[in-house]
Amino acid sequence: MTDTDIFEELYEVIEDRRDAPREDSYTSSLLEEGVDAPLEKLGEEATEVTLAAKNDDTDELVHESADLIYHLYVVLTARDIELEEVVEELEERRG
Numbered sequence: 001m002t003d004t005d006i007f008e009e010l011y012e013v014i015e016d017r018r019d020a021p022r023e024d025s026y027t028s029s030l031l032e033e034g035v036d037a038p039l040e041k042l043g044e045e046a047t048e049v050t051l052a053a054k055n056d057d058t059d060e061l062v063h064e065s066a067d068l069i070y071h072l073y074v075v076l077t078a079r080d081i082e083l084e085e086v087v088e089e090l091e092e093r094r095g
């Protein structure tokens with residue numbers, strides 16, 4: 001599996017949890033509350049990434065970065081954005 005695949009796979013799982021909610025799923029429970037719950041988590045994780053980077057805490061920075069990416073994906077999914085839209089935006093910015 002390439003690095004890109006893991007991001008795509010994660011996005012697909014999150015979309016699936018939105019479209020076919022599971023009782024035991026944290027992702028489904030976040031999405032069932034609309035965009036506010038995932039947005040709140042996104043803000044928290046951004047702060048935790050900032051603190052870890054500021055403190056030069058490598059392990060924590062990696063851990064919190066994964067949390068941040070996951071919660072960003074949940075927010076984008078809650079707003080029906082396709083991952084491909086973000087990829088295309090990044091591709092347009094290439095020099």
Ligand SMILES: N=c1c2ncn([C@@H]3O[C@H](COP(=O)(O)OP(=O)(O)OP(=O)(O)O)[C@@H](O)[C@H]3O)c2ncn1[C@@H]1O[C@H](COP(=O)(O)O)[C@@H](O)[C@H]1O
Binds near residue numbers: 017025027
């Ligand atoms: N990548 C993630 C992922 N990253 C973080 N989290 C959850 O996000 C929450 C983070 O919130 P908090 O920071 O408040 O929780 P915490 O207990 O302090 O945890 P940490 O800060 O130590 O991570 C935790 O409950 C994590 O389990 C995630 N939950 C799910 N996924 C992915 O989503 C898929 C579907 O998972 P379900 O939600 O179980 O359906 C999984 O297979 C994973 O690939």
